[in-house]
Amino acid sequence: MAPRAVQIIAGAALAAFVIAPLAAVWAKAGPAVRFGPAEWAALRFTLLQAALSAALSVLLAIPLARALARSRFWGRDVTIMLLGAPFILPVIVAVLGLIAIFGQNGLLNDGLRALGFEPLSIYGLQGVLLAHVFFNLPLATRMILLGWMSLPSERIRLGQSLGLGAMARFYLIEWPMIRRILPSAFAVIFVICLSSFAVALTLGGGPKATTIELAIYQAFRFEFDFATAALLGLVQLFLSVSAAGVALWLAGHDRLGIGLDRPAPAALRPLSERCIDAGVILGAMLFLILPLALLFIKGAAGVPDLGAPVWFAALRSLALALGATLLCLCFALPLATRWGELIATLGIAVSPLVLGTGLFLIVRPYVNPFDVALGVTLCVNALMSLPFALRILRPEVQAVEQNFSHLSAALGLGAWGWFRWVMLPRLRRPLGFAAGLTAALSMGDLGVIALFGDAERATLPLKLYQLMGSYRMDQAAAAAVLLLALSLGLFWLFDRVGRYGAQD
Amino acid sequence: MALKINNVHIAQGGFRLTASLPPLEAGIYAVMGPSGAGKSSLLAAMAGFLALQDGQILWKGRDIAALPPAQRPMAMLFQDNNLFPHLSAARNIALALTRRAKLTADQTDQVNAALERVGLAGFGTKKPPQLSGGEQSRVALARVMLQDKPILLVDEPFSALGPALKAEMLDLLGELARERGSVVLMVTHDPADALRIAEKTIVVAEGTAHPPEQTEGLLQNPPPALAAYLGTD
Numbered sequence: 001m002a003p004r005a006v007q008i009i010a011g012a013a014l015a016a017f018v019i020a021p022l023a024a025v026w027a028k029a030g031p032a033v034r035f036g037p038a039e040w041a042a043l044r045f046t047l048l049q050a051a052l053s054a055a056l057s058v059l060l061a062i063p064l065a066r067a068l069a070r071s072r073f074w075g076r077d078v079t080i081m082l083l084g085a086p087f088i089l090p091v092i093v094a095v096l097g098l099i100a101i102f103g104q105n106g107l108l109n110d111g112l113r114a115l116g117f118e119p120l121s122i123y124g125l126q127g128v129l130l131a132h133v134f135f136n137l138p139l140a141t142r143m144i145l146l147g148w149m150s151l152p153s154e155r156i157r158l159g160q161s162l163g164l165g166a167m168a169r170f171y172l173i174e175w176p177m178i179r180r181i182l183p184s185a186f187a188v189i190f191v192i193c194l195s196s197f198a199v200a201l202t203l204g205g206g207p208k209a210t211t212i213e214l215a216i217y218q219a220f221r222f223e224f225d226f227a228t229a230a231l232l233g234l235v236q237l238f239l240s241v242s243a244a245g246v247a248l249w250l251a252g253h254d255r256l257g258i259g260l261d262r263p264a265p266a267a268l269r270p271l272s273e274r275c276i277d278a279g280v281i282l283g284a285m286l287f288l289i290l291p292l293a294l295l296f297i298k299g300a301a302g303v304p305d306l307g308a309p310v311w312f313a314a315l316r317s318l319a320l321a322l323g324a325t326l327l328c329l330c331f332a333l334p335l336a337t338r339w340g341e342l343i344a345t346l347g348i349a350v351s352p353l354v355l356g357t358g359l360f361l362i363v364r365p366y367v368n369p370f371d372v373a374l375g376v377t378l379c380v381n382a383l384m385s386l387p388f389a390l391r392i393l394r395p396e397v398q399a400v401e402q403n404f405s406h407l408s409a410a411l412g413l414g415a416w417g418w419f420r421w422v423m424l425p426r427l428r429r430p431l432g433f434a435a436g437l438t439a440a441l442s443m444g445d446l447g448v449i450a451l452f453g454d455a456e457r458a459t460l461p462l463k464l465y466q467l468m469g470s471y472r473m474d475q476a477a478a479a480a481v482l483l484l485a486l487s488l489g490l491f492w493l494f495d496r497v498g499r500y501g502a503q504d
Numbered sequence: 505m506a507l508k509i510n511n512v513h514i515a516q517g518g519f520r521l522t523a524s525l526p527p528l529e530a531g532i533y534a535v536m537g538p539s540g541a542g543k544s545s546l547l548a549a550m551a552g553f554l555a556l557q558d559g560q561i562l563w564k565g566r567d568i569a570a571l572p573p574a575q576r577p578m579a580m581l582f583q584d585n586n587l588f589p590h591l592s593a594a595r596n597i598a599l600a601l602t603r604r605a606k607l608t609a610d611q612t613d614q615v616n617a618a619l620e621r622v623g624l625a626g627f628g629t630k631k632p633p634q635l636s637g638g639e640q641s642r643v644a645l646a647r648v649m650l651q652d653k654p655i656l657l658v659d660e661p662f663s664a665l666g667p668a669l670k671a672e673m674l675d676l677l678g679e680l681a682r683e684r685g686s687v688v689l690m691v692t693h694d695p696a697d698a699l700r701i702a703e704k705t706i707v708v709a710e711g712t713a714h715p716p717e718q719t720e721g722l723l724q725n726p727p728p729a730l731a732a733y734l735g736t737d
Contacts, residue, residue, distance in 0.1 A: 403585045406553055411651070412574020417603035425590040 003415045010334040011343055017383065018347045021358020022237065028361055029230035039232060041207055042215040046239070049125060049200075049211065050193035053132035054186045060133065061140035061185070062178060064284045067277035068141070069148035070269070079285065080145065083138035086288070088437060088491050090444025091198040092461050093480045095131055096468070097291030098122065098203075100298060100477070102130060107294065127203035132196065136189045138288065143188070147181040148174075166273065187247035194240050195351040198446040198461075202468065212236045216353045220451055226361060233354040244349045295480055302478030309455075310479050313463035314486060317443055320378055320459060321490060324442035325435050327382035332389040332434065333423070336397040344386040352380050356448035373452030377459070380448045385438035392434045393427065400426045432498010436491035443487045460486070507655060507687050509713075512559035512569075514542065514549045521545060523559075523713035525706065532681055532688040533716050534698035537708035538733040543691045544583075546713060547657045550689065551580045563655070579653040581661040586644035587632045593619070593643045594628030600650040618646035622676065638669045642676070649680060656681065658690040674701050695723050695734060709733070 068080060086094070101107045102122045109119035122130065151173065159169050197213040204210060210218070212232050219229040335344060359376050360369045369376075400423060408418050424431075446461040453462045460483050467476040506527035514521045521542040535543045548554040550561060552573035561569045568576050587596045597615050598607055607615065619625055622642040632640050641662055648656060658677070662670045678701035681688045689706075692698055698705050704716035709729035726734060 404588065406551075406573075406580075406582060407585055407588070409553070409573040410551065410580050411599050412572070413599065413603060417599075421591065421595075421599065421603065422588060425588075 007334045007337065007340070010331050011340060014331060014335065014343055014347060014383070014386075017379065018350055018355070020362060021355045022350060024358040024361040025230040025233045025237075025354060028226055029234050033227045033231045035231065035235075038207065038210075039215065039228070039235075042210045042212045042232070043235060045125075045204075045209060046194060046211045046213075049128050049132070049196070049204075049209075050190045052125075053129055053136060053193040054189040056129060056133050057136040057140045057189050058144075058182060058186050060137050060284075061144050063280050064137070065141045065144035065148055066174070067280040068145055071274070071277045071281065073278075079281070080142070082288075083142050086135050086138050088440035088444070088487060089135075089292075090446070090461055090480075090483050090487050091131075091135070092202060092446050092464050092468075093295070093444065093484045093487075094134055094291065095199065095202045096464075096476060096480045097295040098127075098131055098134060100294045101291050102127075123203055123205070124209045125204075128196070128199055128209060131199040131203055132189075132193050134288065134291070136192065137284070139192075140185050140189060141284075143185045144178065144181055147177045151177055184247065184250040187243070187250050191240065191243045191247050194243055195236065195353075197351075197353055197450075201446070201450065202465065212239070213351060213353045216357060217450060220357060220360075226357075229357050230361070233351075233357050236351050236354055237349075240351055241346075241349045244345075248345075292484070295477055296484075298474070299477030299479075299481035302474055303482050306475065306478050306482065309458075310460070310463055310467075310475070310482070313458050313460045314482060316374065316457070317460040317483075318486065318490075320374055320381070321439045321443040323378045324381040324385065325438045325494070327378065328385045328389050328438045329431065329435060331382070331386060332393055333397075335386075336390055336394045338394075341387065341390045341394055344383075344390050347383050348387050352384055352445075352447040353451065355380050355383070356451045359448075360451065370452055370454055370457065373449060373454075373457045374459075376452060377445070377447075377449045378442075381442040381445050382438070384445070384447075385434075385441050388437055388441075389434040392430045392437070396427055396430045397423070429498045432494050432496070435498070436494035439490040439494055440487045443490055444483060508560070508562035509550075510560040510562060512549065512561065513557040514545055514554060515557050516542075516545055516554060519545075520557075520711055521708070521713065522711060525713060525715055528687050528689075528716070530685040530687055531704065532678060532690060532702045534702035534705040534719060535689055535691045535708055535713075536693070536695070536698060536705055536730065536733075538729065539693065541708045541710070542713075543708045544659055546708060547580070547659050547689060547691055550655075551578055551657050552576055576655075577653050578655040578657055579648045579651040580657040581644055581648060581659065583659050583661060583663065586647075586661060587640060589632045592629050592631055593624065593635065593646075596632070596643055597628075597647045597650055600647050600652075614650060618650050619643075621649065621680075622646045637665050638673065641665065641673050645673070645676060645680065654684075654686055656686050656688045658688060660691055660693065663693075670697075671700065677701065699723065 068076070099106060099122060102120070103109070104119065104121070106122070112119055121127075155173055159173050164172065195213055196211055197217070200209070200211040200214040201217065204214060212235060216229045216232045216236065219225045219232065334340070356376065359380075363369050363372055363376075404422050404426075408422055411417075413421060444461055445459075446465060449457075449459050449462050450465070453459065455466075458466065460479065464476055464479045464483060467473075467479060506529050508527050509523050509525040512523045514523075519540070519542060523546060535546065537543055545554060549556055552571065556569050559569070560567045563577050573580075587593075588599075591599075594615050597618055598611060601607075601611050601614065615628065616625070619628055622645050624639060624642050624646070627635070627639065627643075632643070635643065644661065662673045665673060674697060677688070677690075680686075688702075690697070690702060698719050702719050705719040705722050706716045707714045707722070707727065707730050709727075714727075722730070723734075
């Protein structure tokens, strides 16, 4: 275990980093500010899109999870693994991919026009929902798939021997399990979509499709109305903390722990059922892969021709990602305890934009906030990844402590010896994984940097957004390919280093 | 040079144990008794992993009950996790001497000598997962040797080995202990272990650690609590 003093210092620093900006926001949001119609509209839209996004993701995930659970095909494991990939996919890259398919000049509208129909617009509520489903359908599928795997195979065999039809099987065996998982899956996605910023920034906007996070950004960036930004920040804080509380409570209530013995593959399944499953899986894969594939085709060739500003932005982003990773791990190691995880989870309930607003208000009297844009972004990115890093590290840290603390005490290894000879080598693999996640998330993040960043300090995602804004779509596609390669490359590299030479 | 356990009280969860033993001179003492009676807790308290409610543990007349584990004159062989699986055998042994990455020539010699003494010369670069169960036990014994403590606490460390290998390891343990004149407290549930290397046995039952008695006589004519455990009623 890390020395007590280090743990306390890390915990206190973390708490201060969250509380100070909140206090600044609180102080700024004085009684003079009014919660006008625009703010009410933002609140309504935030709740509406989050609820619809969560409902759509979860409902679509049920047939997909069901198909994946009962089908056996070559590449099934890879498919399930790929469902985890959107987590580290930069939002703006996915948005560009979706535009390539569903946008004004996308594949879908080209087809519609050829058939003589009116083209559809991707901007507004439908676009926001589309992007949210793109990101959260895989997440929901993985959660529900876990439930399917937890169904005892005896029960499934019993169903088979009783000759239950598809409907009866669904109601008697599958639905009770789904009903247990649905609320928490819905709640998790609802919470994620509540603080959606990059999607709303790129596909939403206007009075009809502005989330609170986006409204904060607009009040801040275009109206210099810090008081309104702060008030919106408080509303966002209240929303996300209460929703996260409900999600945590629900997660505590669904018990998935009973045996993970995989159900034996049904020996003989009717051809119709297998066709439906194959269709569902194929359709979902097309929806998830096609946008990125198309983006890749459009952008890959243009990467060498990208201008110097884009490459500098890429370098800035790389440095930012590496710095955020280092900072995140420095905090994660001493905080890998129950308390640490709790503080970190509370920290992420505060949205990045709210934190950014608070930090801006704090530093403004002393320095030009735009000069510290990258530093602030680095800290916020590290904080946002911390709960995930702790999720990965804590069980391993606890296992190491349980297995080796007595031996280490008997040998008198001391704090440094414990870290050098036990903790670090034992944690190599999860550290690599956590570092990979943090680096990829930070690389692709388009949040706080949008508040502070200007042309000279733009990160690659911000640069990409600026290219989109000026309708240089070819360059944007090329920059997106570069960003995608860097994000996935960082993840792969760290994960690889962690695995390489990892013991037993 | 004797180990004294004076009026020691241990409490953990629901159970309590008192131990007051006459001075323990160099030799091997088996610790036997029903499971849950507190054999392992007694050892954990001696090693410093469990605080005493009351009483003293005296070594050379000095109370060591407040010292952290590494500063006590004791080395311990645990039931499992005696070695770090990610470190080589040599490094595992060397941790008894230093935390530094680079060993001095003298330390390297000591590590090699210890490996040779337990019959594993040339095995230094192997990691525990590459070693058999018996070889792992030997590495752990080599480490304990280099820790060079006068008291050795042993908590059923060979129970995962087959009978022949276990006998071999017990004999090696007995040899090493006699060579060095150590005080060895060895928890075991198998009377054959006790008969093999322990002249005396401490029975832990019904909340008390009883003074050591000759192992042979004790097992031929066990007190009721031990008899019930051994199934010789």
